[in-house]
Amino acid sequence: MVAEQFFILSTLLFSIGLIGVVSRRNLFVVYLSIELMLSSVNLLLVTFSRLHNNMDAAVIALLLIAVIAAEAALFLAMIMQLYRSKRSLDSDSFANLFQGKGKI
Amino acid sequence: MIALSLIVILPFFSALILALIYLQNPTKNREKLYAKLALVTPIISTILSFVVAVQLFSSPHDLILHHTLFNWIDVGELHIELAFMADRLTAVMLSFITFIGTLIHIYAIGYMRGDAGYGKFFTYFNLFMGSMLLLILADNPIIMFVGWELVGLSSYLLIGFYHQESQNITAANKAFMVNRIGDFGFIMGLSLLFVVLEGNGYSFSAIEQHIDSVDRGMLALIGGLLFIGAMGKSAQIPLYVWLPDAMAGPTPVSALIHAATMVTAGVYMVARFSFLYIEIPQMGEAIALVGAISALFAAIIASFQDDIKKILAYSTMSQLGYMFIAVGLGAYSSGIFHVFTHAFFKALLFMGAGAVIIALHHEQNIFRMGGLKKELKWVYIPMLIATLAISGIPPFAGFFSKDAILITAFATEHYTIWAMATATAMLTAYYMFRLLFVVFHSAPKSEHNLTKLPSSMTKPLIVLAIGSATAGLLGVGEAYGGTNLFASFLALPDTPIHIEHQTEYLLDSINIILAFIAIFIAYKLFAKHSKYPLQTLPIRSLIVNKFFIDELYSIIFIKPLLLLSRIFGYVIDEKIINNLIFLTVGGYHKSATLFAVLQNSKVRYYALYILIGVSLISITLLKLLGDL
Numbered sequence: 001m002v003a004e005q006f007f008i009l010s011t012l013l014f015s016i017g018l019i020g021v022v023s024r025r026n027l028f029v030v031y032l033s034i035e036l037m038l039s040s041v042n043l044l045l046v047t048f049s050r051l052h053n054n055m056d057a058a059v060i061a062l063l064l065i066a067v068i069a070a071e072a073a074l075f076l077a078m079i080m081q082l083y084r085s086k087r088s089l090d091s092d093s094f095a096n097l098f099q100g101k102g103k104i
Numbered sequence: 105m106i107a108l109s110l111i112v113i114l115p116f117f118s119a120l121i122l123a124l125i126y127l128q129n130p131t132k133n134r135e136k137l138y139a140k141l142a143l144v145t146p147i148i149s150t151i152l153s154f155v156v157a158v159q160l161f162s163s164p165h166d167l168i169l170h171h172t173l174f175n176w177i178d179v180g181e182l183h184i185e186l187a188f189m190a191d192r193l194t195a196v197m198l199s200f201i202t203f204i205g206t207l208i209h210i211y212a213i214g215y216m217r218g219d220a221g222y223g224k225f226f227t228y229f230n231l232f233m234g235s236m237l238l239l240i241l242a243d244n245p246i247i248m249f250v251g252w253e254l255v256g257l258s259s260y261l262l263i264g265f266y267h268q269e270s271q272n273i274t275a276a277n278k279a280f281m282v283n284r285i286g287d288f289g290f291i292m293g294l295s296l297l298f299v300v301l302e303g304n305g306y307s308f309s310a311i312e313q314h315i316d317s318v319d320r321g322m323l324a325l326i327g328g329l330l331f332i333g334a335m336g337k338s339a340q341i342p343l344y345v346w347l348p349d350a351m352a353g354p355t356p357v358s359a360l361i362h363a364a365t366m367v368t369a370g371v372y373m374v375a376r377f378s379f380l381y382i383e384i385p386q387m388g389e390a391i392a393l394v395g396a397i398s399a400l401f402a403a404i405i406a407s408f409q410d411d412i413k414k415i416l417a418y419s420t421m422s423q424l425g426y427m428f429i430a431v432g433l434g435a436y437s438s439g440i441f442h443v444f445t446h447a448f449f450k451a452l453l454f455m456g457a458g459a460v461i462i463a464l465h466h467e468q469n470i471f472r473m474g475g476l477k478k479e480l481k482w483v484y485i486p487m488l489i490a491t492l493a494i495s496g497i498p499p500f501a502g503f504f505s506k507d508a509i510l511i512t513a514f515a516t517e518h519y520t521i522w523a524m525a526t527a528t529a530m531l532t533a534y535y536m537f538r539l540l541f542v543v544f545h546s547a548p549k550s551e552h553n554l555t556k557l558p559s560s561m562t563k564p565l566i567v568l569a570i571g572s573a574t575a576g577l578l579g580v581g582e583a584y585g586g587t588n589l590f591a592s593f594l595a596l597p598d599t600p601i602h603i604e605h606q607t608e609y610l611l612d613s614i615n616i617i618l619a620f621i622a623i624f625i626a627y628k629l630f631a632k633h634s635k636y637p638l639q640t641l642p643i644r645s646l647i648v649n650k651f652f653i654d655e656l657y658s659i660i661f662i663k664p665l666l667l668l669s670r671i672f673g674y675v676i677d678e679k680i681i682n683n684l685i686f687l688t689v690g691g692y693h694k695s696a697t698l699f700a701v702l703q704n705s706k707v708r709y710y711a712l713y714i715l716i717g718v719s720l721i722s723i724t725l726l727k728l729l730g731d732l
Binding site: 021 | 704705706707708711712715
C-alpha cells in the first residue's frame, strides 16, 4: 500500500460526501454524507501520521472521533425536532424556520 | 452718535409691536391705538433726524457721524459691520424722508379709516420707514443693499395690500420681479466692487479712499451694473413697467413709496457713489440719456392717461428721469435738490388725488370728475400749488430744481438731452394742468355726493403746500441773487459748470413761456368742457396703450420664458430626466430579482455555493502558488 492510494480514497470519500450533501434531500442521507466527509478527513490525518512517523495527527484523529460521536447525538436530536415540527424529512421543507406569528 | 441707530431701529420696533398687536386679534377694531403707535416712532425719528441735520450743518462739511451696532459678518476679508453713517447727503435725505413720511402717516390715519387691515397697513408702513432709513443711513453697501431689498419687500406688501383682487397681486408680483432684475445688476456691481477693492475695507469711506487704484474699465462696468439696480428701483426705461401698476396700492403708499421716497433710492445711490461715477463720465452720459428718454417717454404717456393715479405715476417716472439727467451729468447736488423738492410736490399731488378719490367714493377716472373747485377748496389750493411747482413756474419749488438740471444739461453741451428735458417740461405743464382743469374746473359730470374728508387728510396737504411753495428757495442759484445754499451744504463732488447769467435768463424764460403755452393749451381743451380731445389722432391709440410696451415685453420676455419653462417642465424633466431615473431604478430592480433567485433558502444550494466558492479559491491559490 502506498500513501497516494490513501489520498485518492480520502478524496473520493470526501467528494461522495459533498455530492450527497448537495444533491440529496433526505436529512438522514445529508447527515450520513457529512459524517462521510468527516471520516475521510480522519483517514487523511491518520495517513499523514503514518507517513511522517508522528503521532500528533493520530491523536487529533482520535479526538475527532470523540467529537463526531458527540455531534452525532446532537444531529440526531435535531433531526427528531425538525421532523416533529414539519412531519417531513425533506430538507427543502425547512426553507422557512420562522416560528413567530405572522408572515415573512 | 446713537441717534443714528435709533432713527432706524425705532420704526422697525414699532412695526414689530403693531404686528404683534394686530396678529393677537386681527378683526378687532383698534384704529385709535394703531394710529397712535404708528405715529410715535416716525415723529421721534423726524426729531432725531433734524438734530442730526443741525449738528452736521453747524460743523465743517467733511464731518461724518458714525454709529456701529455690532459686527455682522466676519469671514476672511469680508468684514461687514451693522453700522450707520451720516454725512450731509444723508442728513438731507433723512430730514425730508422722515418729515414727509410722518405727514403721510398722519394722512393715512384718515385715508385708511374703516379699512379692515388698518393695523396691518401701519405695520407695513412703519416697516417701510425703517427700511428706507436703513438704506439711507447705511455705512456700507451691504447694509444699503439690505435696506434696498427691505423697501422692495414693503413696497410689494403694500402694492398687494388689497389682496382680494387678483390684479393687485399681479401688480405686486410684477413690481417685485422687475425689481429683482434690477437687484441682480446691483448685487453683481457690489460683488465686483468688493473683488476689485482687494479687501481694503468695504465701508463707503474706505471705498472712496481706494477707488483711485481701480481700473477705469472695471469702474465703468461696476457703475453700469449699479445703475441697472437704480433703473429697477427708480423706474427708468426699460425697467419702469412696474411703477404704473404699483398704483394698485392705497394712495398713501403711492405718495410715500412710489413718489416721494423709495423710487428716489436709485438717485440717492448714484449720488452716494458720486466718487465712483465722477471717474467715469461716459457712463454718466449714458445714465443721463436713459433719464432723458424716460422723462420724455413717460411725459408723453402721461398726457393721454385717464386714471388720476396713473397720470401721477408716469409723472413720477418723468421727474425721476430729470434726476438721473442731473446725477448722470455730474450735477449731484441738483439731482438731490430735485429729489428734495419733488418729494414735497409729488407727495402733495398724490395725497390730493387720494383726497379726491376718497371724496368721490373711489372714483379714479378724471373724466368722471369735474367741478370740484368749490367743494374741495382745501384740496384744490394745495393741488394748484403743487401743479405750479411741478410745472416749473417760479417761485415755486419745481422751478429752481428743474432749472438747475436744464442749465446743467445746456452748459455741459448735451443739447439733445437739454432739448428732450425742455420738451418734457412743457409736456409736464400740459398734463398736470390737464389733470387740474378736468378734475377741478370743468363742469361736473354728475351730482356729487361727496364723502366728508377727515382733517387728518387735509392738514398735511397744507403743510406740504407750504413746502412745495418754498422748498425751492433753499437752492436759488447765483443768477437770481442766491448762493445755492443747498449745493454748498451738500458738498458733493459736482462737475463745475460755467454759463453766462444772460444765457441762463434766456433759457429760463424759454421754459416759462413754454410752460405757459402748455397751460394755455390745457385750459382751452379741458377747462370748460372736459371730454377726450384729439380723438381722431392716429397715434392716440398707440400712446393710450402705452406704446404697447407691456405687450412687447410679454412677447419678448414672458412668452419665451413660459415656453422655456414648459420645455423644461414637460419635456426635459418629465421625458428625459424622469426616464433616466426610472431606468436606474428599473436596473436595480431587475438585478435584484436576478440575485434573489440565488437566495432560495434551501440549505443544499448554499452548500453548493460554498463548494463553488471554495473550489474557486482553491484553484486560484493553486495557480498563484504555482508549483505546488
